[in-house]
Amino acid sequence: MQTSRRVPTLLLAVGHGSVDLFQGAVPVLVPFLVAERGYGYVAVSGLALAASLLSSVAQPLFGLWTDRRPLPWLAPIGLVLAGLGIALAGLVESYPLTFAAVALSGLGVAAYHPEAARLARAVTGGDPVGMSTFSVGGNIGFALAPVLAAPVLALGGLQAAPLLLILTTIGLFATLPLLGKHSPAPGARKSKPGKDNWPAFRTLSAVIVVRSIGYIGLSTFLGLFVQQRVHASATASAAALFVLYAAGAVGTMLGGRLARRWGRVRVLWISYAAAVPALLGLALVPGPALYLFIAATAIAFSVPFSLHVTLGQDYLPNRIGTASGVTLGLAVSAGGVFAPLLGLLADATSLQLTLACLAILPAAAWLLGRRLPEPELTVVGHNDPARTGSR
Template identity: 60%
Template sequence: MAVLVAGHAVDDLYQGAVPALVPFLVLERGYGYLAVAGITVAATLLSSVVQPLFGWLTDRRPMPWLVPLGMTLAGVGVGLAGLSDSYVLTWLAIALSGLGVAAYHPEAARLARRVARDSHVGMSWFSVGGNVGFALGPVLVTPVLAFGGLAWSPLLAVPALVGGACTTVALRGVHSAGSAAGVRAGTDDWGQFSRLTVVIIARSVVTFGLGTFLALWVTSRVGGGPAAGAAALVVLFGAGAASTLLGGVLAGRFGRVRVLRVSYAVAIPAVAGVALVPGPAVYVMVALTAVSLYVPFSLHVTLGQDYLPNRLGTAGGVTLGLAVSVGGLGSPVVGAVAGATNLQWGLLSLVLMPVVAWVAARGLRSPRCELEPR
């Protein structure tokens, strides 16, 4: 589990790195809102299309080698993104990073659930690794590119290269261990899984929208240049990482479905506050938004796997990949609204998504394979 948690952090560092790249692309290349949103799409498009395929493959046979390979591709893509002034080549480099993320998540989630022995808290630790990586993305990108500009982007690939090599060594022998694992009993509930997918997509639209535009919004709101925007991303992803672990604890006491419903109810005013609260107090609203959006994060994964007990890879591919990535396709809509009006209205348009998530979550029920508080 330690290897998987650390590897998840390295892999998802590159998802957190993409939003942190945005201010530098705007500064050095003059990208507009729609161009910036296109970069976010590049990070999610291949991932959203291919990730279910990787999940299907890992359900048929264990493929632990996808874990270090996906991590390495995620880093190499981000590392190549700053080397060309061509928007197309930059887009393709970020898309390569998205492909690496797609390869990583289904197999890593399948292995993590087995190692955690179905523990909510154990899977929360795995999810915390990913969210810590998100939080570290801006911490890595901002000082490197602030000092050397986009030309220094290849240095951003170093953690992936080191992490991929270390993970390859650490996961030797995992194939046979995974093959020996028993088949989970139960009936796949595609109706509940589909409803859960709606919840995840709605949440993802908010997180990607904030990840893409939050740094620009906070910079204009409080001043301070790119550092102020990067600080907002650190608050968003850092508070989110801590809240992910809290979600596993709360689920053990109150039940996963109830925690999801309350979290998304809180998210509605919190997201509105990010767009409306003036001055430095915006950081408080960013933190509250992070708590409400990230407490349910690991619970999505375990619920999805329990709704599809015979397809852990597929469930992981959708809950950690497809549904999350599809949410990234909403960023161009936010960009279009911001371009037609202003960025504040673009962010306010995101408030609709927690409403959708809350309504969908009200129709969820506890999986048949488990008795938990309702």
Template identity: 60%
Template sequence: MSNSRRRMSVLVAGHAVNDLYQGAVPAVVPFLVAERHYSYVAAAGITVAATLLSSVVQPLFGHLTDRRAMPWLVPVGMAVAGAGIGLSGLSESYLFTWLAIALSGLGVAAYHPEAARLARRVAQDNHVGMSWFSVGGNAGFALGPVLVTPVLAFGGLAWTPLLAVPAVVGGTLTALALRGVHGAAASVADRPGRDDWGQFSRLTVVIVARSMVTFGLGTFLAIWVTHRVGGGPVAGAAALVVLFGAGAASTLLGGVLAGRWGRVRVLQVSYAVAVPAVAGIALVPGPLVYLMVALTAVALYVPFSLHVTLGQDYLPNRVGTASGVTLGLAVSVGGLGSPVVGAIAGKWDLQWGLLSLVVLPVVAWAAARGLRSPRSMRV
């Protein structure tokens, strides 16, 4: 295996480990509620500590890495993310727990901007390479509950330090594997050129709209499918498996399609397809809903890695900032849309709530129509 492929493999695995700790938080919260009798408000506060704080500071870390390359943030951020989750169960104090979860969120935020820069360099501007990097993060998020649930179900919150082990191992291996590219990544102005804030802002609208759809579906899809096809919780869980499983595969497909037809064209077509696909989830009868879920996953996840590289190319002098926004702030802001869907569902019904999501891929498609291909990775 060549050095570049080995390093990309380490970055993909490292991204999975890092984002595993994002996926771990929702899995830890039920154990906090069960053992410490947290209220719903207190439980929500734990989630806010991990997600909102991480999203806000991620562009700040990006700004810092634009001023001065900090490759050490990749293994250190991963280790801090794991340490925060590891500490979260060790004290009865709510403040201590909240701060530990917030620490984990800061680690996640510190990791992403510099990791995305290194991945872009190691991939040598290859779309498929960046798609693999994005798949790592998506897979890690999905694996969070898979790691957390059996450990805490067996040992309770006292066993949270065990959850830090992947971060320690992953951080160490990442630091060793990436030593050879640290010097190459030291140039802050990776791609000298003119920053196009207008195009970057338009891309941010696309990402926020896409994120609102995925958060809305992630929150309500299982409930809807359970009612639509019967079969109890298993039917709803199967729909989520289809959504996230097909989504992960489609992230790789995005890199292949972009190499053939260009990133902007792929974005435009993907979001055009997402409009009838999302509507189909709410409207088609019976088991056909699974087909519409799969089509929606393809439409929403094909552009995922392309958002990152487009953002980096629109802001060639601020690659860290671009990575922080496209991987962090713009994605997590999408979570604010879920309460709106819930409110519509509460006033009318869940079908109308899901239909309201159709507006968002329309917005994403309209915004993507105004995007232009940047000079770098134009093909």
């Protein structure tokens, strides 16, 4: 990555981390909502649905909108809404209002990602390592959610949730200076570097959906599962989520570097193959060794994360907003739509069996990934003219 791109890429990663921290705060809220408000498995999985359903529908729509007209202000507005929703979820008392507040946070996440991914492509030129740096900002935000949110909630209860809005301010300070410099001017000519490959993009979208169901389902119930298997405390729950998200950040950074050497598609399907035994070990191994399998699962699930984004943008080079909205939107939200079904399965059987069943999903992603073509990497310069090349 060029030196001139390093600082703006890191600033984008900070903004991405700020918005995804609030996405990661939803699983952190779960033990506190169970303790303070008596919610059951289906109720808390419904909140994952609230955070995800609106986002999964709205994010591709935001992408389509930004393909027609650049809307750089969506990134800071999304940051504000993501934080405000979590703050309100801690203040309201009724379940419907809590559901609505978490949904508002999901809408903010949906508004942020397509325009932020477009901005990241402009800043990094579409380089896999640069895009993985942008993406890892989100992973770090997820990783910091239990580290920052759990102590605040443990000390002040759910009523302390508005204190987390300080983190929104940090994200805004990192994002706002980039908007004028790197955002395309209204009416600027869009380059047409190649033909859109819709069949490959649909297959990639299916890969992202099954990955999202597995990863979001795991993150939703992991805290409760660890309390059952290791230690019945909020600390054990927060530690498990931290390992999940921190190891995910490591996996995301590895993704861009491995892709440079072996190709994005090959790295993608090998990672999903590795996730199958890791997830089975997580569900079945007793005691503290569970944390090692949490880390292995997170790395295997996260190596392909930034690769999804660049593959989607290269499959649809003329619809960058749509590609970004779908790939990032499905990644962070589609799994939440299925979370209530996983909650019903957990209620009817056990969390252990439910998590073991999730291993079917990376196996499906591996099979689908074998069908993906390796596209030519589209590299976009700073000042908007496009050029293509392979790396």
